[in-house]
Amino acid sequence: MSQTLRTLADVHTHHAGKTDALLSVPPERVLQEHPRTPYSLSLHPWYAGPGQLDCFRKALESCLNDPFCQAIGECGLDNRCNTPFEWQLEAFRSSLIAARERNKPVIIHCVGYWDETVRLLDELLGKPADGQPYEPLCVIHGYRKGPQLALRLLSAGCCLSLGEKFNPEVARLVPDDRLFFETDESQEDIWNIRKKIVNLRAENR
Numbered sequence: 001m002s003q004t005l006r007t008l009a010d011v012h013t014h015h016a017g018k019t020d021a022l023l024s025v026p027p028e029r030v031l032q033e034h035p036r037t038p039y040s041l042s043l044h045p046w047y048a049g050p051g052q053l054d055c056f057r058k059a060l061e062s063c064l065n066d067p068f069c070q071a072i073g074e075c076g077l078d079n080r081c082n083t084p085f086e087w088q089l090e091a092f093r094s095s096l097i098a099a100r101e102r103n104k105p106v107i108i109h110c111v112g113y114w115d116e117t118v119r120l121l122d123e124l125l126g127k128p129a130d131g132q133p134y135e136p137l138c139v140i141h142g143y144r145k146g147p148q149l150a151l152r153l154l155s156a157g158c159c160l161s162l163g164e165k166f167n168p169e170v171a172r173l174v175p176d177d178r179l180f181f182e183t184d185e186s187q188e189d190i191w192n193i194r195k196k197i198v199n200l201r202a203e204n205r
């Protein structure tokens with residue numbers, strides 16, 4: 001499954017219609033119509049709640065045999081949104097359990113709750129052996145923080161996905177097999193984003 005993620009130029013986008021990008025799609029849209037390009041089933045903390053969770057479970061059922069459904073997320077925890085923490089937690093737990101059961105990589109949205117996120121990954125996916133990634137792969141999307149936190153997340157077993165805005169020091173330190181690229185909401189072309197990051201990494205070697 002991680003192989004599938006690796007073949008995509010862009011592991012997190014909200015722009016539809018690309019064959020080499022993973023489109024993040026909310027459950028209500030998946031229920032209306034399954035995308036015909038690679039997608040991840042999201043349960044975003046901003047919209048988490050009992051209704052959305054119910055919808056997520058139905059969508060999950062509907063995409064059981066859909067080869068285009070290649071990941072779960074974005075999902076996670078956000079300390080700057082108004083969703084009650086308990087709802088966020090329940091949504092994130094359900095997402096991780098679904099990812100574990102279906103062996104699909106997870107695209108993680110995290111604002112602030114870094115310790116809580118790693119704790120939940122350890123609890124629900126199991127703490128990886130030293131130097132190993134979580135299984136299924138867990139990708140922190142849109143990582144913009146500094147190197148210290150990046151090292152902590154990498155050593156826990158996370159992968160990092162970098163987009164239009166990123167910390168150059170972090171771009172240099174992420175190992176190849178833990179690095180992914182994304183457009184998210186950006187209008188910039190994924191290949192420009194990739195080139196910028198790859199060039200920075202090359203300077204260092």
Ligand SMILES: [Zn+2]
Binds near residue numbers: 024
């Ligand atoms: Zn996003």
